[in-house]
Amino acid sequence: MTLYNPEHTKKYYNEYADKETERWNTSIVEQVKLYIHNHYLKKHIAPGDKVLELGAGTGIFTEPLSEVSGTLVVTDLSPVQLEINRSRAHKLGYSDQVDSWELADICDLSQFEEESFDKIVCYGGPLSYVFDKRDEALSEIRRVLRPNGTALLSVMNLWGTVDQVLEPILQTVSEDDNSKIIASGNLHPSSHAVSDHHCHLFRAESLRETFQNNAFEIITLSASNCLATKRADALEVLEQDPEKWQHFLNLEIQACVSPGMVESGTHMIAVIKRTESTS
Numbered sequence: 001m002t003l004y005n006p007e008h009t010k011k012y013y014n015e016y017a018d019k020e021t022e023r024w025n026t027s028i029v030e031q032v033k034l035y036i037h038n039h040y041l042k043k044h045i046a047p048g049d050k051v052l053e054l055g056a057g058t059g060i061f062t063e064p065l066s067e068v069s070g071t072l073v074v075t076d077l078s079p080v081q082l083e084i085n086r087s088r089a090h091k092l093g094y095s096d097q098v099d100s101w102e103l104a105d106i107c108d109l110s111q112f113e114e115e116s117f118d119k120i121v122c123y124g125g126p127l128s129y130v131f132d133k134r135d136e137a138l139s140e141i142r143r144v145l146r147p148n149g150t151a152l153l154s155v156m157n158l159w160g161t162v163d164q165v166l167e168p169i170l171q172t173v174s175e176d177d178n179s180k181i182i183a184s185g186n187l188h189p190s191s192h193a194v195s196d197h198h199c200h201l202f203r204a205e206s207l208r209e210t211f212q213n214n215a216f217e218i219i220t221l222s223a224s225n226c227l228a229t230k231r232a233d234a235l236e237v238l239e240q241d242p243e244k245w246q247h248f249l250n251l252e253i254q255a256c257v258s259p260g261m262v263e264s265g266t267h268m269i270a271v272i273k274r275t276e277s278t279s
């Protein structure tokens with residue numbers, strides 16, 4: 001039986017509504033995560049690209065994508081998230097750069113023709129929400145991506161998340177329940193996780209395997225933050241000096257791709273390229 005329950009995820013995000021936009025502004029550490037996600041967008045999305053954004057949420061990445069893409073199709077599973085995305089684009093004045101807003105589940109992109117996009121952006125964990133359906137999702141992403149096309153994804157990361165919330169875990173989750181969560185990577189009632197936020201937390205190794213099994217070459221695997229994870233106060237001071245701040249951000253980009261650091265932070269970012277063989 002599959003753990004994926006699109007109705008649960010949809011309801012969760014319908015109720016989460018605009019908190020999604022606020023999430024990135026909650027701390028300087030979140031700002032660093034945003035910088036790193038945007039760094040890869042800037043590096044890989046070329047002017048004029050035909051781009052499909054999956055799980056776009058309220059549009060924190062729709063805005064920068066609208067500035068470069070030739071064609072931009074914005075999708076999400078949640079009608080509430082999609083509507084907020086659309087009204088935010090109108091309010092901030094980039095709605096003309098978006099070709100359409102469409103409801104879509106990453107496991108079923110049948111409304112799109114094969115090989116119809118140069119780039120796909122799937123940031124913020126949609127692949128984590130589909131649990132055991134990840135191969136279906138990647139097969140759909142592969143189908144609608146043109147040959148040699150690139151996809152950028154971010155997923156929830158197991159050990160970086162444990163590191164971030166270790167004290168509450170130790171205080172509120174029993175050792176037995178926690179072992180089930182760690183072994184499966186699943187924040188889900190089947191592994192006795194009590195939160196309403198059901199998702200799979202990846203290890204770097206299983207993420208690499210998932211891409212390789214679905215005929216994707218990994219161009220970059222990066223933590224979404226690493227040096228920044230436990231230094232909020234020091235970063236607030238550093239940010240006041242633009243030169244030192246940029247120096248820090250450059251170091252952070254390098255540290256995040258170091259193989260020993262890739263599981264730091266709450267998310268991993270992957271840039272993957274469609275290869276031509278599924279064998």
Ligand SMILES: C[S@@+](CC[C@H](N)C(=O)[O-])C[C@H]1O[C@@H](n2cnc3c(N)ncnc32)[C@H](O)[C@@H]1O
Nearest residue numbers: 013055056057077078081105106123124126129
């Ligand atoms: C954490 S939010 C990320 C939003 C945005 N991409 C960002 O990074 O800020 C996850 C989004 O993925 C959407 N989502 C979850 N499962 C999905 C699925 N199977 N197909 C498409 N979207 C999905 C949710 O509705 C939500 O808007």
